[in-house]
Amino acid sequence: MREIVELTKALIRFKTRASEPEELQRCAQFIASTLDDCGAVYHRQDANGIPSIWALPQAGRTKILLMSHFDVVDGPDEMFEPVETDGKLFGRGAVDDKYAVALSLVLFRNHLTALKKRGIGQSAMPVGILMTGDEETGGCNGAAKAIARIRADFCIALDGGDTGRIITREKGILRIKVTASGKSAHGSRPWLGNNAIEILMDDLARLKPLFDRETLGYEPEGHWHRTLNIGLIAGGSAVNQVPDEAAAHLDIRYTEHDDVPNLIDEMERRIQSPLTVLTREPIFSTGRTPYLDLLQQSAPHARLGREDGASDARFLAAHGIPGVVWGADGDHTQHAADEHVDIDSIGRLYAALDRFIAAC
Structure with missing residues (x-):
């Protein structure tokens, strides 16, 4: 020893x-x-x-x-x-x-x-x-x-x-990137732009219910069910500018109960921004x-x-x-x-x- x-x-x-x-x-x-x-x-x-x-x-x-x-x-x-x-x-x-x-x-x-x-x-x-x-x-x-x-x-x-x-x-691992696009404008005139960070926030809010226990369709044991962690967010370059792009990196853990291709399809249907699968581990x-x-x-x-x-x-x-x-x-x-x-x-x-x- x-x-x-x-x-x-x-x-x-x-x-x-x-x-x-x-x-x-x-x-x-x-x-x-x-x-x-x-x-x-x-x-x-x-x-x-x-x-x-x-x-x-x-x-x-x-x-x-x-x-x-x-x-x-x-x-x-x-x-x-x-x-x-x-x-x-x-x-x-x-x-x-x-x-x-x-x-x-x-x-x-x-x-x-x-x-x-x-x-x-x-x-x-x-x-x-x-x-x-x-x-x-x-x-x-x-x-x-x-x-x-x-x-x-x-x-x-x-x-x-x-x-x-x-x-x-x-659990298996699914790493995903969501990239939102908007329109830039001066921060004093936000109505002239389309805020990419707000679009991204709305997209993420639409994704979160997919990972609630109540929506799984079965009763999981403990935490043995798919989960979502929003790990990284980036967007904007100046506080007085409406950002035209924002991105989030998501860490998803899944179990044998999940059909991963169907999960990805459902995520894409729920959001307006493009979604990219970066990694899928068994x-x-x-x-x-x-x-x-x-x-x-x-x-x-x-x-x-x-x-x-x-x-x-x-x-x-x-x-x-x-x-x-x-x-x-x-x-x-x-x-x-x-x-x-x-x-x-x-x-x-x-x-x-x-x-x-x-x-x-």
Whole structure:
């Protein structure tokens, strides 16, 4: 445990924000050096400046894959100096997701060392590890490209849930831009113009009822239904000018109850401004696999659950890899100013993963 905690601290000190690509590279080199120290064979890939590293039993093949990421969301510089107190480790990336990188490295090394003592090499390992550098910005150059080169029977994305909850479903993502056009005029004579911001506001008001629980046509469990977040709005260039253009970026999360093409069509019918689909990401679902039964036997106190958010696990289905999302306890502080991981929970997670790998 102490080794995992100290390794997590070292990883937190790398400011692996998307705005600092050189830090991503430095952190990737640190991970590579850690694998070198234990004599592991690994592969490093850089796609459009995003580093990914994986170590597998054989070239491109593993029975069990542990996936994690070492990039983080933005945060003040002081969050990159880890603080350990009251059984918790604080810092940017502590629970999302650098503890998981450290755990994966130590677990892989320990299994490799045990095999080498028996005169057996890495090719007999039942587990492989994958660590990527762009989960927080979509994963398109990290997990998406790496998983395309890896065959696995089962994957555990160590990036969500908690020790008592194994995630088998995550919502899909739909990112949309609405662009309103108007007519400019002087702010003192608004009747001569057509305010694009007002048009946009009216459009957004027309969209919101589509995401009310009362309009879904079924009774959702908790918040397991489609949601809308108006994340970004831009418009106007001067306070005394009627703006002729305004735009909003929308973050929609959807479930298996939604017909996405029909939802997009209905959104277009309700508004006067053009709508552009920027991104559509699939729902993650574990599917049927005997490995889930083995995992539950190794962690008998963990129940199956679902998450409203999304992770790199959504890339698994395209390659026929069943999997789950699981992780240590962090009191839901991912991305928060008090982000932390519960240290004892890392030990419980490690022990359950160790039992699971032994059973495989």
